Amino acid sequence: MSNRFFGRPKMPQRPPEERIRDFYEVPLGLPEWAAVEEAKRCLQCKNPQCVKGCPVEIDIPGFVGLLAQGKFDAAIAKIKEKNSLPAICGRVCPQEDQCEVQCVLGKKGQPIAIGYLERFLADYERDRGIQPPPLPPSRNRKVAVIGSGPAGLTCAGDLAKMGYQVTIFEALHAPGGVLIYGIPEFRLPKSIVAQEVHYVQSLGVEIQVSRVIGKTYTLDDLRDAGYEAFFIGTGAGLPYFLDVPGENLNGIYSANEFLTRSNLMKAYLFPKFDTPIKIGQRVAVIGGGNVAMDSARTALRLGAEEVCLVYRRTKKEMPARVEEVERAEEEGVNCIILTNPVRFVGNDNGWVTGIECIQMELGEPDESGRRRPVPVPGSEFVIPIDTVVVAIGQGPNPLFLESVSGLALNRKGYIVADPETGATSLRGVFAGGDIVTGAATVISAMGAGKKAARAIERFLEAPDSFPQWR
């Protein structure tokens, strides 16, 4: 049934000049015929490599085969056996590094557009109204999930499907974690996040927002309230700064603040929404990851005339997805590479007016395998700007971690957890996602949540199978 007439489809997307004026989604999704034709290209390998690249082990040939036959409902059901959040994964997963990179067709030509197909099916289902699957009989045991990001939502959804009583505690006023405060509307519409959250709730998961674990309740309070197992998915929410002079000048944001104001608080709709955001004519975003791209593209949409990206290595080393860098450049973002800020320059009123930078060149590879950027002496210059977004990464937020004694952390402050089970040094306490790995992808967090859900079931049914806690 393989399709020999069409190659891999291009994702239809809105033209740059149109899309930079608003926050609506940029890629439009494949039309039905294109999705079916693409699915027909799948070779249905006996020993599928793509599945090995998927952190949540979706039966990819299975769902693609059903899609090729036009059995859309069965296809989406196949995805949902493993993945509760397909509309999100179809949009933000780096498929090019995961399932698609493994696809046999990619060896000689173009791999199957697995991500586009996942998104097509999720959107198809959403248009028709999502039905929760039949639930198993309830097991009267309570599990607490801390944080409602991708790791927490997945873990909670899977545990609910096993019949456990699950409560998610979320510090912010809206569930979704990085999906709601971090990733912009134009890349992941918030209505989709809300719908996926609603789906998890329809499985019987209770979500308590505006409850900060470590402050409002401690882990011991939750134990006293009858929770028997815990999943910590608090993410990497602590913004890093450059620690150079002038960084507290007005007009300098962390990417977390900039994106939270825009995404969670909807500052792009000010004054209809009350939270303001200040955007200058010339904006510099510092960093080269997906968060930097999101910040730069948000700045354009907020009305900046010029947006540049300041990155200390070259485009090749940028951690952002190629697709995201391309979209940012299409929209007019100017990449200033091999450049590193050394200090911020301000005016008498305390507002930033420029970044003093130094030129870099690439030296020997460092521990990340990328060539280390080295400053070129005497090459300092000033980029005049009026707004800066610092997007150089995030670390573990210590708020919750400080409130627990006996929880083993690594050198960088992340939780030490068994990669297979998420088990931590504390009995009955599991962890996964960015709080264990450091800032990574939505899907790897979901994979960790999934593994932890399985391990939590094992712990609740056979606690002795965790010898480390005996």
Added chain:
Amino acid sequence: MARILRKESLAPQIKLMVVDAPWVARKARAGQFVVLRITEQGERIPLTIADFDPLSGTVTIIFQEVGKSTMLLGTLEEGDEILDFVGPLGREIEERNFGHVVCVGGGVGIAPTYPKAKALKEKGNRITSIIGARTRTMLFWEDKMREVSDELFVTTDDGSYGEKGFVTQVLERILKSEKVNLVIAVGPVIMMKMVSVITKPHGVPTLVSLNPIMVDGTGMCGCCRVTVGGKCKFTCVDGPVFDGHKVNFDELLARQRIYLEEEQRALELWIAEKAKEEASRV
């Protein structure tokens, strides 16, 4: 959701609300704050806890109506619900016997001074309090502050009540004549700065409670960053109480002004909207 049990007007534009929020009240300590949100379109507003009662599960907040969000909060009545009420956030003050503690509260800052004086009084400290306001009608909680103080001084800028002048002149007098082990000051940035300047030559440890702009209040955004002793600190998780001798107050003053234009615009729009509503009702 947190229900407003009691509402009181303490002074022009200064209101008190007792809120039913047992999840905050049970954990709250002196020095901590809450973040609240009133509508789905609303901002997250940080407010220092003015009083709390773990038994009844209530938290008292006191706020000055200075912008759209605080004015909107002021329109809520007893029985109304506050959409989000998160806390307790930030670090508590160290509660122990220091000896002689002087608590200085300026303006609406009298409210967050109270729980600190109360907690330290309970630890056996001798408490001298100095509270000040612009004018007599703006002064509140004199009685409550007297309850938790061994001695209380009151100042008004215009001399309409108590001593004419600023809280700092009383503080200076006390520092010259008595041994003081700790000064705690809460109020306008400029007042906290002056207090810190005055106590420094006397070598008296001084704590100030900062009120920068915040968004999440949980250490996630860094909007509330301040320089303390040359290091960058987040007020929401490292504070809000810091060593006044180390705080860069000028930077804090500048950072508080980031959104002045937007705040003004939001307020004007809101007032115009209210006026239109009133007109259509007539």
